[in-house]
Amino acid sequence: MFKSVFKTSLVALGLGFALGAQAATDVTYLLPAPPNSPAFAPWIIAKEKGYYGQQNLNVTFIAAKGGVDVAKQIGAGNAMVGGAIGDTPIIVRANGIPVRDVAVLGAGGVTMIATDGDKKINSIKDLKGKTLTVMSYSDTTYYALLASLRKAGLDITDVNIQAAGPAGVWQLFSAKKSDAMAGVPDFVVNAEESGVNVQLIPQDQIFESMAQSIMASDDAIKNHPDVVRGVVQATLKGMRDIIADPKAAAATFVKAVPAYAGKEAMVEKTFKLYVEHVYANQAVLGKIDPVRLDNVRQFYVNEGIVSRESKLDDLYTNQFIETTTATQ
Incomplete structure (x- = not known):
């Protein structure tokens, strides 16, 4: 038993x-x-x-x-x-x-705007007429970019924004096919590792998303x-x-x-x-x-x-x- x-x-x-x-x-x-x-x-x-x-x-x-x-x-x-x-x-x-x-x-805020240091883009206002990459038009970093442009007195029509996907956003920038990119810190490091002289737009110019x-x-x-x-x-x-x-x-x-x-x-x-x-x-x-x-x-x-x-x-x-x- x-x-x-x-x-x-x-x-x-x-x-x-x-x-x-x-x-x-x-x-x-x-x-x-x-x-x-x-x-x-x-x-x-x-x-x-x-x-x-x-x-x-x-x-x-x-x-x-x-x-x-x-x-x-x-x-x-x-x-x-x-x-x-x-x-x-x-x-x-x-x-x-x-x-x-x-x-x-x-x-x-998680959104950073990176530029090619060789192009002497030192402010949001300097982005006028430039090409920027973002991950997608349905990602919130894109809206944070729009808000940053508005904060500097620019509009979406003042720049050329291209949605390039999670890899293309920094790869196009690294290949000098865009003048700047808006994205997360990962993309910044990826661009730096590829040899770009990355310069970050000062954080006080970025919209406080x-x-x-x-x-x-x-x-x-x-x-x-x-x-x-x-x-x-x-x-x-x-x-x-x-x-x-x-x-x-x-x-x-x-x-x-x-x-x-x-x-x-x-x-x-x-x-x-x-x-x-x-x-x-x-x-x-x-x-x-x-x-x-x-x-x-x-x-x-x-x-x-x-x-x-x-x-x-x-x-x-x-x-x-x-x-x-x-x-x-």
Whole structure:
């Protein structure tokens, strides 16, 4: 009888482990570009180090066609969560797409405008008549570029903007087929590595758009808060790893993305740009600053970049960013 009870207990224990293993929730996370870029390192590191698993989530990354497309797909119910730039809900909410930011990865803006130092382009105003590359016309860096032009008194008709894709945006610039590019720090480092004498337009001339964000649909926030919270908590742990030790984080990233094997120094250089320009000075990792978001909203509306002003409270929530230890 003892043997029978023991065997029954083992079977029950085994079933318990099996059910526990099966209990992880499958989550599709939409990214604005292919998930093999250092721009998405917080997410890639979070998955590589098992942070999503610790939240009982099985996350799969799928690339969309820019941040606005991510928002549209989430709003249509094709995914609960995805990534873009913090500005994105301002752009899409005006068109009735029910998404909002649930975390923003840094206190700085992620959009940089790089020029060829040999061409003596020192300001936004110097871009008049020039050719610029962006990833796509549906990526939020494009809208941040438009806002930067408006801030300098220029219009879209004053420049030639070409959508070149996540690789072409810096490759055309590196091949001197464009005079400047607007994009994320990854593209800047790629251009530098290809031999371009890269010069960055001073940050005070760039429109103060926001860092990368995690977005969720209103439905997911209401009906699946545990999923949203788990994604936020895990991703912020990946971000914290980069801030704490860019070199070690680069090694983790390269392990997850073998295509970068031998390029650890380049990845580390990219991470340091993020830490310095994007992640820096965020007192609580992930927390959205409503004042900054409101300033961005007002500028987009006043300049006619978006046609309708959405309510500020409809654009974000910090309910998943509770304390300074939220990423523990």
